[in-house]
Amino acid sequence: MHAGEGPSGAGLSGEGPEQLALIRETVRKAKTPRAKPRTWRGAALAPELPVARVVVNKGVLHLDQYFDYAVPAELDADARPGVRVRVRFGAGRHRVRDGRREGGGLVDGFLVERRATSDYSGALAALAYVVSPEPVLGPGTLALARAVADRYAGSLADVLQLAVPPRNGRAESRPSPEPLPPPPAPGPATWTRYGRGPAFLTALADGGTPRAVWTALPGPHWPDELARAVAATLASGRGALVVVPDGKRATRVDAALTALLGPGRHALLTAESGPEERYRQWLAVRRGSVRAAVGTRSAMFAPVQDLGLVAVWDDGDASHSDENAPFPHVREVLELRATHERCGFLLGSLGCTVEAAQLVESGWALPLTADRAQVRAVAPLVRTVGDEQLARDEAARAARLPSLAWQAVRDGLRTGPVLVQVPRRGYAPRLSCERCRAPARCRHCAGPLAAAGARELVCGWCGRDPGGWHCPECGGVKLRATVVGAQRTAEELGRAFPAVPVRTSGRDHVLDAVPGRPALVVSTPGAEPVAEGPGYAAALLLDGWALLNRPDLRAGEEALRRWMDAAALVRPQSEGGTVVVVAEPTLRPVQALVRWDPAGHARRELADRAELRFPPVSRMASVTGPAEAVSAFVAAVALPSDAEILGPVRLPTPPPGRPRRPGEPPVGEIWDRVLLRVPPGSGAALATALKSAQASRTARSGTPQVRVRVDPLDIG
Structure with missing residues (x-):
């Protein structure tokens, strides 16, 4: 040995x-x-x-x-x-x-x-x-993997597991096609709507390395605009890489690239392709047969030769953060690639994250935005319904939908489909006692009771029928819906509009597209299908409080992102497009939606974070595990002198019966979490210290291990 x-x-x-x-x-x-x-x-x-x-x-x-x-x-x-x-x-x-x-x-x-x-x-x-x-492992991928491992206090082997897909012998034995010559530079097309858009494409076509944060306009054009950025890069003889959150959007960009460049010039790297086809496409990229790739999260490591552009779409989507150690985020990995490989960088989204705003404020990237006249020309009309209006509205009290929403649905159904976004799936995923409002719980496992249909109750954890339920607090036997899900909403709308077809899209069955004919489309956030033709005639964004009231630092940013993703599928105001959002009108995310100003919202959020020293202004890491192990680990870490320790905080134990989620303590164990915060410039030192302490701990057998995550998404 x-x-x-x-x-x-x-x-x-x-x-x-x-x-x-x-x-x-x-x-x-x-x-x-x-x-x-x-x-x-x-x-x-x-x-x-x-x-x-x-x-x-x-x-x-x-x-x-x-x-x-x-x-x-x-x-x-x-x-x-x-x-x-x-x-x-x-x-x-x-x-x-x-x-x-x-x-x-x-x-x-x-x-x-x-x-x-x-x-x-x-x-x-x-x-x-x-x-x-x-x-299969080139010097560039190896260097990138080492940089990612160091940034996230992880091991090189773990990163390589994410970077290099499993081998498929049949795909490996097949030769890849000969590479095609560079295509001609594309025209700017709809990029002319953005002040610096044509100049960005020209810089890519001339071999430059521009870096931009792109706030895309609503409508169906963003896949073609991404494709034109890729085509401009290919015209310079270099390669390009695009990473999107899910297979549905990867398919849209794939179709746009094929329409613009023809087949054979790019690879599609998604899990939906299957292991053999995905590995065959990955090998075509590795061998240099194709110079462009579009894919989901793991494609961030795709070994594109002579890389000229890396692009990420919708960086606020949680799918961009890998849940396998060392938990890298696509945006950060592509920033590393842009720096190390000296290539262009494009961060695009309908919204704008705080991290994107920081890239612009620091001068690392320039903004790509449209002027207000262009925004008004393509954005739908956004109207709000607050709590006071709901309380005075007889229709809202009777059917949960305010009169303004009913009117928008009726008007929209005259010309096309109407989208209804509901924050929760299911029928009535949360129930409470009608008399005292106490949460309804299962007497077997204390799990939350939910309505699976008009007359069917089940426990959300153990799946049992709680027949004969009564409230342990007041003895009441009637239930009310605390949260109404997509299935119940679809049922209500079907009764209200009996002659209109109702379609649902959610986790169990996600629709990619719907016809442009009048119909009601009820969807959970992120599962909204694209409407053929000019888009939806109207959209209802229900139960905004469910998104805004989450105990999360990103609650407002996430709510705005989900609303804008849905509203962007609606026709422009000039064509009658209307969006009704049911949320308190004075809240910052609601006002940002009304003005269609995600970048302004992100800048204000960044200023608040800077005042409170929250990420991304500071760098943070979380340490989670058994209470004694966390305490011993933090005491052993040689933290930078400017590091701050926040905590420990006791983590709630998941009740018996509910499946344990990642990062939660097992039943019967006491776990703590500690947050470690450092100012800008000390992030690398913090990661090095955490990695050294974790290495010493893993070398000792029998020692309780802790979970270390640098830049955690959730610190709430």
Whole structure:
């Protein structure tokens, strides 16, 4: 067996202190590089560069280093940098034969370098075999993965698991097509609506590296505008990468690219394609057969050759944040790529996040916006209904929809479909006692009761029928809906408009598009289908309080983003398009929607965050786990001198019966969370300190582990 360059040997995650001490002492005594090996158990080694440096698929932080292996002569031709290999790793089953150590389990890895000698003075184990001669890990991807791992206090192996898709032998055996010549530069088309839009495309076509935050106008044009930015980059002989939140929007950009450039010039990287097709498309990008790629989150690492532009659409969507360690965000990864690979950067959205506003305020990127005349020409009319109006409205008290909304629906159905956005799915996902308003809970597991239909009750956690329910507080037997879901709303609207078809779109069944004929389309946020033709005639945004009252720092920003995504599907005001939002009119996100000014809202939010020293003005990390483990971890971290510790805060234990969510404590355990905050400029030092402390902790077997997340989305 071998050891690497770091203080720990290979496969030491489960070793005792005596073995760790022995390995550390062996490494310490390695004063000079040893001579390059010539034989391995009687077999010849590679005549040139007989040492392979390998990153093994072990995500524990104390093994986040390269390990040296000998290259047998029979593997010399295939053992090239970037290929997948299998190596023996782990000190648990070692034996010595002919003066060489062997044993340990076989694990996957990537060969990153061939060398003439090793820095390790002991005997090297040999590569077991090369999985495939296809080089899948290039120097650019390796450098990016290392930068991402360092930024998020994670391991290189974990990032590579996200960056390189699983191998598919059948796709790998098929040759990729020959690359096509660069296309001509496209015309600006609808980019002329933005003051600096044509200049941005020209800079890309001329080989420049402009960086912009683009606040897109409502309407159906944004996929074509993204496609034109890609085409301008390809015209310069460089590559382009576009990352979107979901497969539905990836399909729209894919169709726009095909319509503009024709087939064969780009790859579509989404899970919907299936593992074989997705790997085939990824290989076409890796081999240089295509110079452009569009895909969902994991496409942020796509190995596009000679990258000229990286673009992310709707960076506020939570789908852009990976839930696998080390939890990278697409926006941040593409910022790293733009900096390291010196390429253009485009952050586009119908709304505007606080992070996007910070990029503009810092001067790192320039704004791409339209003037107010252009906004008024394409935006729908937005009208509001507040709580006071609802209280005085007989129609709202009887059917939950105010008279203004009923009128908008009636008028809209004369000319086209009407969209109704409901924050919650289901029938009545939350119920309470009609008499005392106490939440209705299951007597078996204390889970929340929900209505699955007009006469059917179920527990939201254990799924049992709570037959014979009565309120334990007041003895009442009648229930009322605290929150009304999309299914119940569709039922109410169907009774009110019996001659109009009602369609629903939500998590279980998401519609991509609906015909332009009159119909009611009830959707949860993010599942709104596109209406064919000029768009929806009207839209209702119901129960705005459900989005705005969440205990989350991003509640206002997220509510505005979801409202604008729905309202952007409505026709312009000049064509009769109307949006009615049921929320308090004086609130900042509601006013931003009425004015259609997401950038202004983001700037004001950024100013508030700066005053309170909240992200993104400061950098934060969360430490979650058993209370004693969190306390010990924070005490052991060598934090920067300007770091601030917030907490600990006791996390609520999920009640019995409900499935445990990521980051929640198991039933019966007491977990704490601590937030660590540093000012700008100290983020890298904080990540380094957290990574070092976590590595020391993972090296000790039996120690309770903690969950470290840099830049957590939710700090509420």
